[in-house]
Amino acid sequence: MTTHDVRDTRGRPLRDLRISLTDRCNFRCVYCMPRDEFGPDHAFLPSDRLLTFDEIERVTRIAMQLGVRKVRLTGGEPLLRSGVESLIATLKGLDGLEVAMTTNGALLAARAEGLARAGLDRVTVSLDSTDPEVFRRMSDTRVPVGRVLDGIDAAADTGLGPVKVNVVVRAGVNESSVLALAERFRHSSVTVRFIEYMDVGSTNGWDGEQVVRADQITATIAAAHPLEVLPPRYEGEVARRYQYVDGGGEIGVIGSVTTPFCGDCTRARLSADGQVYSCLFATAGTDLRTLMRSGADDDVVTETLRRLWTRRDDRYSELRSGPGEAPAGKRVEMSFIGG
Ligand SMILES: Nc1nc2c(ncn2[C@@H]2O[C@H](COP(=O)(O)OP(=O)(O)OP(=O)(O)O)[C@@H](O)[C@H]2O)c(=O)[nH]1
Numbered sequence: 001m002t003t004h005d006v007r008d009t010r011g012r013p014l015r016d017l018r019i020s021l022t023d024r025c026n027f028r029c030v031y032c033m034p035r036d037e038f039g040p041d042h043a044f045l046p047s048d049r050l051l052t053f054d055e056i057e058r059v060t061r062i063a064m065q066l067g068v069r070k071v072r073l074t075g076g077e078p079l080l081r082s083g084v085e086s087l088i089a090t091l092k093g094l095d096g097l098e099v100a101m102t103t104n105g106a107l108l109a110a111r112a113e114g115l116a117r118a119g120l121d122r123v124t125v126s127l128d129s130t131d132p133e134v135f136r137r138m139s140d141t142r143v144p145v146g147r148v149l150d151g152i153d154a155a156a157d158t159g160l161g162p163v164k165v166n167v168v169v170r171a172g173v174n175e176s177s178v179l180a181l182a183e184r185f186r187h188s189s190v191t192v193r194f195i196e197y198m199d200v201g202s203t204n205g206w207d208g209e210q211v212v213r214a215d216q217i218t219a220t221i222a223a224a225h226p227l228e229v230l231p232p233r234y235e236g237e238v239a240r241r242y243q244y245v246d247g248g249g250e251i252g253v254i255g256s257v258t259t260p261f262c263g264d265c266t267r268a269r270l271s272a273d274g275q276v277y278s279c280l281f282a283t284a285g286t287d288l289r290t291l292m293r294s295g296a297d298d299d300v301v302t303e304t305l306r307r308l309w310t311r312r313d314d315r316y317s318e319l320r321s322g323p324g325e326a327p328a329g330k331r332v333e334m335s336f337i338g339g
């Protein structure tokens with residue numbers, strides 16, 4: 001496939017496409033889909049507005065011509081979208097594409113083998129505590145934490161790795177779980193990554209007081225198990241990597257609030273209904289679904305995506321952390337845009 005790399009106004013190439021397969025989820029994490037906003041009356045996308053697998057494959061193929069090398073299937077909860085294994089197999093047919101997934105892990109133990117057989121390269125599982133009560137409070141689900149832990153084990157056993165575990169840390173809710181999580185996965189093949197709680201979307205009632213800073217997180221872990229910094233594995237890596245001095249493995253810390261990484265951001269997001277967003281904090285997307293369903297050929301879709309990227313100037317997290325004002329407007333929810 002011939003690629004014609006595009007660069008945005010800040011010289012950043014397009015390398016990653018995060019694809020939301022559904023806006024639905026079987027959890028109601030308080031920082032992402034609070035139940036009072038995402039209750040029984042919430043209007044989720046009707047199925048005819050979801051991109052079909054053929055349409056997802058088409059957008060991915062076109063995005064690859066502009067530089068994309070990796071897709072991450074996400075949501076909402078990607079394992080709720082039926083037949084995801086067949087989509088993975090199709091995407092893995094695209095030359096040289098890496099296919100990863102982020103999941104809450106509730107359905108993973110039963111699906112890991114099929115996902116690996118379909119060709120999924122890697123999986124990241126979100127898990128905010130190993131303490132059953134704290135886990136329930138963060139995720140607002142009846143799924144027991146043991147089922148997520150079984151999912152992580154199954155993924156590691158099936159070779160869907162290196163498996164990563166993502167932990168959103170919220171002051172006063174699960175910060176006391178940080179050390180236990182780190183210790184649960186020390187001396188294993190699983191890398192835990194702690195994420196600063198972000199002001200994404202507009203329903204989670206974010207306030208800066210709820211952020212536990214990346215340096216506080218590493219200090220907590222290093223006090224029990226000394227750490228040393230590791231170099232980034234690739235340009236634009238969102239996590240700062242550390243290894244245990246005693247050889248216990250590695251952890252990551254994602255300081256999206258205190259140490260923004262917009263300068264190297266190569267990510268575009270495709271929502272389940274086919275809108276492309278050039279930033280996690282975007283207020284509007286570009287509608288590829290309507291374009292494709294109106295009969296546009298590949299050249300038109302390619303040009304639309306190219307124009308979106310070449311005009312891109314996003315750096316929300318940098319602006320929020322700097323002296324100026326971050327862009328205003330009603331931001332798209334993370335469960336919709338694809339986390
Ligand atoms: N502000 C901001 N946060 C991001 C962005 N991408 C990821 N994050 C945050 O980082 C977390 C981890 O993202 P992942 O997709 O697991 O990380 P990744 O580093 O892209 O994945 P790898 O392919 O494993 O390196 C997300 O859940 C977000 O909270 C981004 O573009 N902007």
Ligand SMILES: C[S@@+](CC[C@H](N)C(=O)[O-])C[C@H]1O[C@@H](n2cnc3c(N)ncnc32)[C@H](O)[C@@H]1O
Nearest residue numbers: 032075076077102103104126166168197198339
């Ligand atoms: C939106 S979820 C979608 C995939 C899947 N449902 C899961 O939880 O892994 C993707 C990631 O976004 C993270 N996330 C959601 N809201 C966040 C917030 N406000 N700040 C930081 N990370 C957040 C979650 O912890 C999760 O790791």
Ligand code: SF4
Nearest residue numbers: 025027029032076104
């Ligand atoms: S973080 Fe993932 S599991 Fe939790 S509510 Fe959001 S989409 Fe669902």
Ligand code: SF4
Nearest residue numbers: 262265279280316317
């Ligand atoms: S805030 Fe926007 S530009 Fe900055 S890293 Fe996140 S997605 Fe990229």
